[in-house]
Amino acid sequence: MPPDMFEPSGPIYIGLHIDFNSGLVCCSAILVCAFVFRMTLIGPDPLENIPSIGYSGSISSYITALRYLWDGPNMIQEGYQKYKGGLFKIPMLGYWMVVATTTTAVEDIRKADDDTMSFRHALWKFLQTDYTIGPELRLDSYHVDFLRTTLTHQLTGVFPDIYDEALCALPDAIPLSDEWKTYSAPTTVMKIVCQTSNRMFVGAPVCRNADYQKVIIGFALEILKALIGFMALPSFFKPYVVPIFSNITPSIRQCSAHLEPLILERREKQAASSDGNWEDKPNDLLMWCMDNGREAEQSVTNLTRRIILVNFAAIHMSTTALTYALYNLVTYPECIPVLRQEVESIVGIHGWSKRSLNKMLKLDSFLRETLRLHSVGTWGMQRLTLKPFTFSDGTRIPAGTMIGCPVVPMQTDPGLHNNPKEFQPWRFCGSTSGDTGDEDRKRFLQLTSTTPDFIIFGHGKVACPGRFFGSLVLKILLARMVITYDIAFESGRSRPPNIYISSASVPGDVNLVFRKRQN
Numbered sequence: 001m002p003p004d005m006f007e008p009s010g011p012i013y014i015g016l017h018i019d020f021n022s023g024l025v026c027c028s029a030i031l032v033c034a035f036v037f038r039m040t041l042i043g044p045d046p047l048e049n050i051p052s053i054g055y056s057g058s059i060s061s062y063i064t065a066l067r068y069l070w071d072g073p074n075m076i077q078e079g080y081q082k083y084k085g086g087l088f089k090i091p092m093l094g095y096w097m098v099v100a101t102t103t104t105a106v107e108d109i110r111k112a113d114d115d116t117m118s119f120r121h122a123l124w125k126f127l128q129t130d131y132t133i134g135p136e137l138r139l140d141s142y143h144v145d146f147l148r149t150t151l152t153h154q155l156t157g158v159f160p161d162i163y164d165e166a167l168c169a170l171p172d173a174i175p176l177s178d179e180w181k182t183y184s185a186p187t188t189v190m191k192i193v194c195q196t197s198n199r200m201f202v203g204a205p206v207c208r209n210a211d212y213q214k215v216i217i218g219f220a221l222e223i224l225k226a227l228i229g230f231m232a233l234p235s236f237f238k239p240y241v242v243p244i245f246s247n248i249t250p251s252i253r254q255c256s257a258h259l260e261p262l263i264l265e266r267r268e269k270q271a272a273s274s275d276g277n278w279e280d281k282p283n284d285l286l287m288w289c290m291d292n293g294r295e296a297e298q299s300v301t302n303l304t305r306r307i308i309l310v311n312f313a314a315i316h317m318s319t320t321a322l323t324y325a326l327y328n329l330v331t332y333p334e335c336i337p338v339l340r341q342e343v344e345s346i347v348g349i350h351g352w353s354k355r356s357l358n359k360m361l362k363l364d365s366f367l368r369e370t371l372r373l374h375s376v377g378t379w380g381m382q383r384l385t386l387k388p389f390t391f392s393d394g395t396r397i398p399a400g401t402m403i404g405c406p407v408v409p410m411q412t413d414p415g416l417h418n419n420p421k422e423f424q425p426w427r428f429c430g431s432t433s434g435d436t437g438d439e440d441r442k443r444f445l446q447l448t449s450t451t452p453d454f455i456i457f458g459h460g461k462v463a464c465p466g467r468f469f470g471s472l473v474l475k476i477l478l479a480r481m482v483i484t485y486d487i488a489f490e491s492g493r494s495r496p497p498n499i500y501i502s503s504a505s506v507p508g509d510v511n512l513v514f515r516k517r518q519n
């Protein structure tokens, strides 16, 4: 064999020697094969009657799917304007997203039973949990019941713990100072939210551990990297590709290293107590998961996966919401004295408690209006149809369809909200202090109330199970920030545009300045 066959070696060499024409022939052959494969094995597109945004061909749609990664909001807005009142579809990497655009459709989806329209199946599909976090989460989502019932029902009782953690996390991340000090808004808020929320997930001191926080915060990015990397590939390849694109397994291992000593210590104490209820038994998500009785779920890795998954759902959503709220606070500084007055007058009489926070209607409305205008996610009511489904207007979609409703276009639709593009902080609390005469403000809707025109948490029985806890954390943190600090944009800076990566929204990064409140 001639020596030049070996030098230079490997696939790079081979790749460099494929000339342009051969490349073109190869690509065309792959496109033709893919088309023939699709038409013969998969058959004609069952969604072809639904209009699409961008290219709709079996192969060309991947170009639009790639565009969606950075231009999703504009594509969805374009579809909403063109096809409002009906359905349209957008290609994602790996599937079509059918978009329903009316509040009637939201109600139809809400009323559909789980065997027909499944949120859980949609979640597995868009998060690809079998290849990312693990198939156990598809087989049994028991952690969701702990959030929906155990945690939500105990919020009054666990309030002192959450409040205590907020009092640790805030000055730790933003030390009190008479001088203005500069902080990156999303990074600082993420740390505070992660620590405060994890007090209820794993307890102190683990929730304060900087390395634990780093792994938990970084995990969402690992999932996103894996999804973008393998979404368009056939299932067979996915397990092999995950380690190439992301560090999911090492992250789970790192997180386990923090939780393992805690889990072992708790097991020892549990074994030492006759009835399993030792004095000062922790009351947090990890303990509930350990107590759940499912044998297969008791490994450190599986318990870690649950904690990571809940953090994945909680931390980024809450961080984005609080960051947007801070941006609104400094963009509309006239709100600051109003909120301070409300918080201090209520706390002055009733002290800090969940009941006190329930009375802070302006604080609640401020957050709800923030989430109405600045969505932390693209889709509400995401479902996968398990059977063909007919909407109340007669439109029919086949089984196997991913469907969702577009949060921002619906929450800023002039047909659904008055002056929808205007930030009216007291829109939902019936306040008459200086606002326009707006119909919405008669509605007294709380942050956690879901309605067909406010779908940021979904709507109906599978709406976000963590929203009551999340809302409590947001209110504690915003109330404490408002009364503790003076806050402004760094000189010369203003609100950055919201950034979308695929269907996730992250706040644009900008520095805020904080100092100890001066008056």
Ligand code: HEM
Pocket (backbone or CB within 6 Å): 119, 120, 123, 141, 144, 147, 310, 313, 314, 315, 317, 318, 321, 376, 377, 379, 380, 381, 382, 455, 456, 457, 458, 459, 462, 463, 464, 465, 466, 467, 469, 470, 471
């Ligand atoms: C501003 C904060 C939050 C927003 C906007 C939000 C939004 C959502 C939405 C839209 C869904 C899907 C519901 C549907 O389409 O019907 C969801 C599901 C979920 N959320 Fe939240 N969420 C937030 C905070 C939280 C928090 C703090 C937790 C945990 C304590 C959490 C845990 C979950 C879980 C576990 C699910 C999946 C439920 C299931 O599998 O049935 N979320 N969330």
